[in-house]
Amino acid sequence: MTAALPVTFDDVRDAAVRLDGIAHRTPVLTSRTLDALVGAEVFVKCENLQRVGAFKFRGAYNAAAQLPPERLGRGLAAYSSGNHAQAVALAARELGTSAVILMPEDTPRSKREATVGYGAEVVTYDRYTQDRTALGEALAAERGLTLVPPYDHPHVIAGQGTAALELLQDAGELDALVVPVGGGGLMAGSAVTARALHPGVRLIGVEPDDGDDTKRSLEAGERVSVPVPRSIADGQATSAPGEITFAVNRHLVDGIALVGDDEIRDAMRFAFERLKIVLEPSGATALAALLSGRVDGRPRRIGLIASGGNIDTRRFTDIVKG
Incomplete structure (x- = not known):
């Protein structure tokens, strides 16, 4: 099957x-x-x-590690309430590139601080009124980054x-x-x-x-x-x-x-x-x-x-x- x-x-x-x-x-x-x-x-x-x-680190690293070098070098983007954010940030660091993460404004502080601690830039949004998928895709396109989805x-x-x-x-x-x-x-x-x-x-x-x-x-x-x-x-x-x-x-x-x-x-x-x-x-x-x-x-x-x-x-x- x-x-x-x-x-x-x-x-x-x-x-x-x-x-x-x-x-x-x-x-x-x-x-x-x-x-x-x-x-x-x-x-x-x-x-x-x-x-x-x-x-989340398992999936983020597995996806990022399979990117062609030229795409990986331009950096990663992600949207996440916290764990995938940290996962992509750490995967980027492990693979020698950068990451920009879209996170809800009400994300627990510890998750946001950890994401920044791994070297990522954080951009916030309102999870109850804004579409994170659309925002994430727009952010990636604007900056020329490769979007690593949280699950799909x-x-x-x-x-x-x-x-x-x-x-x-x-x-x-x-x-x-x-x-x-x-x-x-x-x-x-x-x-x-x-x-x-x-x-x-x-x-x-x-x-x-x-x-x-x-x-x-x-x-x-x-x-x-x-x-x-x-x-x-x-x-x-x-x-x-x-x-x-x-x-x-x-x-x-x-x-x-x-x-x-x-x-x-x-x-x-x-x-x-x-x-x-x-x-x-x-x-x-x-x-x-x-x-x-x-x-x-x-x-x-x-x-x-x-x-x-x-x-x-x-x-x-x-x-x-x-």
């Missing part, structure tokens, strides 16, 4: 070679307490410990799929794989990878309650837009799935679980207190789905991707206090 899709397992394996020694091979955690609460053996892929603090690009998707590849290599065969969904790149790359290695695995995406664009799209059989969600999971604040990501996910993903802000807070607390890791809200949604019983089918071995941990002390404290 994957051979007809815009991203194949061969693309993911090629990305893994490209990222070897560049991206971290993040650990897979287990917890007897978590297993007891969920009623299954759970394997947590800690992409919060990836470079830039999130899985085959090379980005393939790079993200390497997280699931490592998880499956370390954990072995799984009954279910649970993955956060924003624009759908991590889910698409994970789905291609997991389905190629273990065709019977159940693939579950997780979205915030108010940002269920992928769930609605899968049910409708076509891309559906929703108002930009105001969830604490700002990294999943998309209004519609990507064209390429949806083309993959509609064929491979089995279902979407929804979680609310309170469930995300509980998952962040659990990760901090029992797993001893810090997760940002978007990075905790897959764990939230498990802890709240949103994954059905009684799988015995479950993998989940904790997709990011970019959050400063003050915001983490404010969120977990509710």
Whole structure:
């Protein structure tokens, strides 16, 4: 089935070679307490410990590294609420070029400061009234930069799929794989990878309650837009799935679980207190789905991707206090 899709397992394996020694091979955690609460053996892929603090570096570097030298030399552009911004900024630095990043005005300060710290120029916009895709494309065209999309690009998707590849290599065969969904790149790359290695695995995406664009799209059989969600999971604040990501996910993903802000807070607390890791809200949604019983089918071995941990002390404290 994957051979007809815009991203194949061969693309993911090629990305893994490209990222070897560049991206971290993040650990897979287990917890007897978590297993007891969920009623299954759970394997947590800690992409919060990836470079830039999130899985996004995998896709950004994989895409940028394949650009012809003349295009790469002119610089990169991106639009992002934070993690992809940092990923493109670091990829540009690693590859010896520059980056200009379009970020929402309300991006958490820590993410903006980190992006600047990697050497990028930041331009801001209002995520609730302005179209970031149009603004990003215009910015790239005006300055002669190559735009690296946050999710809707085959090379980005393939790079993200390497997280699931490592998880499956370390954990072995799984009954279910649970993955956060924003624009759908991590889910698409994970789905291609997991389905190629273990065709019977159940693939579950997780979205915030108010940002269920992928769930609605899968049910409708076509891309559906929703108002930009105001969830604490700002990294999943998309209004519609990507064209390429949806083309993959509609064929491979089995279902979407929804979680609310309170469930995300509980998952962040659990990760901090029992797993001893810090997760940002978007990075905790897959764990939230498990802890709240949103994954059905009684799988015995479950993998989940904790997709990011970019959050400063003050915001983490404010969120977990509710």
